[in-house]
Amino acid sequence: MRLPKELHQAAEQYRNWILTYLKIGQELIYLSQDAIKRVPLSPEEIRGLVEKSLIAYSEKKVDMPSKIALHPLEDTFFHAMPAYVPERFAAGIKWGSCFPQNQGRFGFPQAQGLIIFNDHLSGMPLAVMDCKYITEIRTAAVTYTAIRYLAPKDAHTFGMIGCGVEGRQHVKNIATVLPALKTIYVYDIFEAAADSLIADLQPGIGVKIVKAASYEELVKNSAVIASATIAKEDYAPVIKDAWISMGKTILLCEGHTLYEDSIFKRADKYIVDSREQVEQFVQYGYYPFGHPPIYAETGEVAAGTVRGREHADELIIGNNFGMAVEDMFVVRAVFDYALKNHLGVRLPL
Ligand SMILES: NC(=O)c1ccc[n+]([C@@H]2O[C@H](COP(=O)([O-])OP(=O)(O)OC[C@H]3O[C@@H](n4cnc5c(N)ncnc54)[C@H](O)[C@@H]3O)[C@@H](O)[C@H]2O)c1
The missing domain is CATH 3.40.50.720 (NAD(P)-binding Rossmann-like Domain)
Structure with a gap:
């Protein structure tokens, strides 16, 4: 799916806004679960974003191939979940996993993983973040x-x-x-x-x-x-x-x-x-x-x-x-707030 022509200018503006906080192509921000929890999104805002994502998906306004899965043990999976939402200038992927025996075996949660959020105009990574709380x-x-x-x-x-x-x-x-x-x-x-x-x-x-x-x-x-x-x-x-x-x-x-x-x-x-x-x-x-x-x-x-x-x-x-599109709508909101409020850790690329 391509970025519609009428959104090109707004996409450049959004990128320029990011550049006032982050040297795209030289660094990214890493957001831990704790950092993400500090983003003040109300339940209504989260539901509103997610509802929009479900509608955008069903109206075919997003690029979202089905999940690619690996199943290393019984009842376990890794899912690669990419999505591009042109109207939100949001592109990225969640690499999430579910290992139901984790709690008893290792003391880890069942579901976990990471999200990469990218600049959709250059492809460069802008952020890597924990996916557990967003999920x-x-x-x-x-x-x-x-x-x-x-x-x-x-x-x-x-x-x-x-x-x-x-x-x-x-x-x-x-x-x-x-x-x-x-x-x-x-x-x-x-x-x-x-x-x-x-x-x-x-x-x-x-x-x-x-x-x-x-x-x-x-x-x-x-x-x-x-x-x-x-x-x-x-x-x-x-x-x-x-x-x-x-x-x-x-x-x-x-x-x-x-x-x-x-x-x-x-x-x-x-x-x-x-x-x-x-x-x-x-x-x-x-x-x-x-x-x-x-x-x-x-x-x-x-x-x-x-x-x-x-x-x-x-x-x-x-x-x-x-x-993935549900994640991407929330990720964009989290990323914008984190950038503006200097949350997270900067890492060189
Ligand atoms: N649909 C989605 O988008 C989505 C997203 C995240 C997680 N999930 C799924 O949700 C499920 C729960 O995830 P979680 O992170 O809350 O896991 P969790 O391990 O934190 O919680 C699961 C709970 O279910 C209980 N449980 C297990 N089997 C049960 C059964 N047969 N009857 C009653 N209780 C049972 C466990 O004791 C545990 O308390 C997983 O299957 C996960 O894959 C779905």
Whole structure:
């Protein structure tokens, strides 16, 4: 994809602005996770950026080939995730990985990696940054965006399966998109993770968080359900079709791993972030029973070109496996702030 002619001048202006802070071609800035956390982006701003990224993707205004993957051990992956967003003058790549056994084996988080942000006019690297926190906030923001268009406006209950990094980030600001929320249910196979989520987040949240004793208790009690656990290669569903009543909104961060296949097949609307990436993941073996017909992309629903929830009794499933373009929108905002406020460490090229 080329930079449209009408944006050439603005692109030069943006580059000149960068040059007032950074010697492009001679140095880059490195942003650690702590530095990125100091960038004051509100949950609304992050969600707004991510919603724009989903729309830009579905309107084909970005260059984003599907992820390239390596799978060194069972249930592990490295993903190379490049994206170019001409209208944001943002080009770069995330080299992210997911190793579910990390916590127990090495004391490292499951998901981690680095992002390179480039000058799209010369190709030179402008910044290298940790990707963990950016992934964390943009993934929750994708779920929030999906909720805005797919969940009933008056939903009183939200259920979070998986109380790790993503689970916490999802719960933290969920009330911003579910204004009528009264109860949040959480469940984790590692009970201490649910306990510590509640201990840490309950004081800052005006909605009661309840530890569910089982998947069944959580899904039966929650109108809107999100999950962020482990993307498994082996299909071993733990959530039964019989527990899922009509009207629910189910949002997945780890593909079909947890749910019985018939739930997907009987959903009224099955929505994904990227049709192309879903087909690619079929090749990797993630959907052994195939996937149901795709009703729309999340970005199409957010743009209003396809309708989201139309009736209270629709069963709607959103399968958002994550896209580089979501990272790139947030990265551009982080980079601009970091540059202006002298965050990070300068490194020679
Ligand atoms: N879709 C996306 O864009 C995106 C982005 C980032 C992470 N993810 C995925 O989200 C998932 C969680 O990532 P994270 O960084 O929060 O990991 P994490 O290790 O911090 O948290 C995962 C939590 O899930 C729990 N868990 C594992 N298996 C479970 C199960 N079967 N039932 C209930 N709980 C279970 C673990 O005990 C842990 O507390 C991963 O699969 C990751 O690949 C998706």
